[in-house]
Amino acid sequence: MRRLVMWDIDYTLLRGGGVAAAAWKAAFTEVTGVAWRDTPIFGGRTDRDICAEVFEVHGVTDCTPERFFARYVEVVQTVRHQFAEQGELMPGVRAVLTRLSGDPGVVQTLVTGNVPEVAAAKVAAFGLEGSFDAEVGGYGTDDSVRATLVRRSLDRARAKYGEPFQPVVIGDTVYDVIAALANDAVAIGVATGATSADDLAAAGAHVVLPDLSDADAAVRALTAYSERA
Known part of the structure; x- marks a missing residue:
């Protein structure tokens, strides 16, 4: 087998040198209009799990994970060269x-x-x-x-x-x-x-x-x- x-x-x-985390925060504020206040523990968790916690902590009720992820991916694509530069x-x-x-x-x-x-x-x-x-x-x-x-x-x-x-x-x-x-x-x-x-x-x-x-x-x-x- x-x-x-x-x-x-x-x-x-x-x-990754913190590149994805920075993109996550930027995308979150862009999509929700809510200022970033609290960073969860990312290690070992799924993005869907983290997204649920971030929405709850920041009181976001009018956004879906799919909408957030779409913008998050767009932001990452613009800074993807930084993974090798900073990581x-x-x-x-x-x-x-x-x-x-x-x-x-x-x-x-x-x-x-x-x-x-x-x-x-x-x-x-x-x-x-x-x-x-x-x-x-x-x-x-x-x-x-x-x-x-x-x-x-x-x-x-x-x-x-x-x-x-x-x-x-x-x-x-x-x-x-x-x-x-x-x-x-x-x-x-x-x-x-x-x-x-x-x-x-x-x-x-x-x-x-x-x-x-x-x-x-x-x-x-x-x-x-x-x-x-």
Whole structure:
């Protein structure tokens, strides 16, 4: 059975340098006419979930997520060059993606809280877009609950390729781990974000890596680990 490796983006593959957060705030004020007052915790959450909190905190009742996301995407497209200028790839990412791209037993995709267009802009800024079958990914517009994103991605991959997959989720937050476990996926934690290795392990990650700089260890975890091991 081939593996469907589902990559989180922010602080797993790359650091965006705050570009998306700035675009989010600008789009929110443009669309709603309400001044930005309170920034939620973004890490590991879906854009749909974050949008609901932002609307509630700011007392917005006359706007839909779809209307907001449309403007948010437009703003991101105008500043997409800043991802590479202000952000950076996380250690070892390019080498690991290249190794896995050459493995016929692996299909790589994105499972991220970002809306699809912003996810695409982020990975393209660093020349990573060729590594993923983004068509079978799971995105922040699919649902507010991250576990549903994993399930949607797995369903899309099965439908497209006509075969079952062993799902593998790799991310830097407890949300990624929980989403993996809810779908009987192998959960790989990478401690390159704000969540410690200990917290990722406590959440139930099958493997926790400090980062991806040891390409051999990362590839082994992503391709060889069995949750029944």
